[in-house]
Amino acid sequence: MVLPTFPDVDRIQRRIQAPDYRDWRAKVEDVYGCLHPVRLSGLWQLTDKTTGQVLTRPDGRPAQTSGHILSPCGNRRESVCPACSDRYAADAFQLMRAGLSGGSKGVPLEVADKPRLFVTLTAPSFGPVHNRRTTASGKLVPCRCGTYHHEHDPRIGQPTDPEAYDYRGHVLWQAHSGKLWNRFTQKLRRHLARAAGLTVREFGDHARLSYAKVAEFQRRGVIHFHAVIRLDGPDGAADSTPPWATAELLAAAVQAAHADTTVTTPALGDGQVLELAWGEQVDIRPVRPAQAHQFEDASGTISDDRIASYVAKYATKGTGKSEAADRPIRSRDQIELLRTTEHHKRIMRTAWDLGAPVACPDCHPGGEHQAGACPCAEIDHCATCNNGGQVPGPLAELNLRRWCHMLAFRGHFLSKSRAYSTTFKQLREDRQTWRFEQNLAELGVTADTVAVVNHWDMTSVGHRSDEERELAAAIAERTRQARKHRYATERKD
Known part of the structure; x- marks a missing residue:
């Protein structure tokens, strides 16, 4: 039997030539080339509040949208959706920058005159890893393994001796890193109060500690934190900082709090309790015009806004990366199928094993099920495990299996104090308000004279074919490059 042959057809070209391509492309451009858009079906209308009639645009089209939207x-x-990752990073940038330079997002310009620090807190060493070291003059020196590593060498960040690497300590530190940061901010307030001659209770009546923190994965698979820390008056950014609050005092308090912060783990299976702390490396940089010689423009003018933009960009550069799996792990066998390094797999295996349940002590007093003559056979019902045979392990509160795909990191990638600047929610609402006001301006009406009908139901997620996905990725890349070009040509400072 001879199978029929079909001519080679360019699937991308066939999709572009489809009758509905222009309409599909417009919808994808509206979501900036998102690779996993949510498909909604429903109706949006702007109607006159008095008559209920749908309003008409100047070109005669009704002010409504119906059918399917994305x-x-x-x-x-970034590995899941570059377009939405870009949007997240851009929002994070605006959030960070507003708290540094002020003048936008409801933050007054006066914050630029307050004591501000850019602080990087790192994790301790859990064992030597391959790295690319340089001297102060920039000269490359060999790794401890004797090799000069290229900057993209996949061995960078991997243990030189995997068997001696402390994977348990790595996982437990990572799982407690959020708690370690909270403890650090508490210690920082105490040291600031002590330096000012105040009690911790009195400190809140004189000053407020404001901060924004971004988590970033290092290549060895452990988190470190970039943070912008600012000293405000008691009412926040709009309130004057007390005279005793200087950048030098804040830097000294950060140094002391860094050395003073520790947390302890729950008791492990062998009864051992670990004490966790920050790594020895801490980078504290005042954000002030004294550093601005690096950011002068062509005329030699120093711009505080340029400093703020640089710090915000550096602080948010890692928000789209995880160095691990993109989705939760459901079984230990799934770890072996991941396309990542053996080092990262061992971190995830360790997290999975540490988060495992243990044998019920009432059903299995010996610790394991004994085939044939196990005490559990003589128990009709066990209230401890409900006849499941297992109970949560000593580290159950850490949810290590749930966060195994994140190498046991359980925190948010960007968090901030309440008074630092705006919020992600407010940024989204501002965009919605801007679009709504655009529609009102086009129609020549005001918000108090119209009613909005807005009802949508989700029908599916993702593009319908590989061709659509590839085209969406191209649209996302073109949108990114256009934005970069526009930013480079419009920015004057």
Whole structure:
């Protein structure tokens, strides 16, 4: 039997030549090329509040949208959706920058005159890893393994001796890093109060500690934190900082709090309790005009806004990366199928094993099920495990299996104090308000004279074919390059 042959057809070209391509492309451009858009079906209308009639645009089209639309997935990870990851990073940039230079997002310009620090806190060493070291003059020196590593060498960040690497300590530190940061801010307030001659209770009546923190994965698979820390008056950014609050005092308090912060783990299976602390390396940089010689423009003018933009860009550069799996792990066998390094797999295996349940002590007093003559055979019902045979392990509160795909990191990638600047929610609402006001201006009406009909139901997620996905990725890349070009040509400072 001879199978019929078909001519080679360019699937991308066939999709572009389809009758509905222009309409599909417009919808994808509206979500900036999102790779996993949420498909919604429903209706949106602007109607006259008095008559109920649908308003008409100047070109005669009704002010309504019906049928199918796309909504962005909003995923932070660049490996999942570059378009939405870009949006997240851009919002993070605006959030960070507003708290540094002020003058936008409801933050007054006066914050630029307050004591501000850019602080990087790192994790301790859990064992030597391959790295690319340089001297102060920039000269490359060999790794401890004797090799000069290229900057993209996949061995960078991998243990030189995997068997001696402290994977348990790595996982437990990572799982407690959020708690370690909270403890650090508490210690920082105490040291600031002590330096000012105040009690911790009195400190809140004189000053407020404001901060924004971004988590970033190092290549060895452990988190470190970039943070902008600012000293405000008691009412926040709009309130004057007390005279005793200087950048030098704040830097000394950060140094002391860094050395003073520790947390303890729950008791492990062998009864051992670990004490966790920050790594020895801490980078504290005042954000002030004294550093601005690096950011002078062509005329030699120093711009505080340029400093703020640089710090915000550096602080948010890692928000779209995870160095691990994109989705939760459901079984230990799934770890072996991941396309990542053996080092990262061992971190995830360790997290999975540490988060495992243990044998019920009432059903299995010996610790394991004994085939044939186990005490559990003589128990009709066990209230401890409900006849499941297992109970949560000593580290159950850490949810290590749930966060195994994140190498046991359980925190948010960007968090901030309440008074630092705006919020992600407010940024989204500002965009919605801007679009709504655009529609009102086009129609020549005001918000108090119209009623909005807005009802949508989700029908599916993702593009319908590989061709659509590839085209959406191209649209996302073109949108990114256009934005970069526009930013480079419009920015004057």
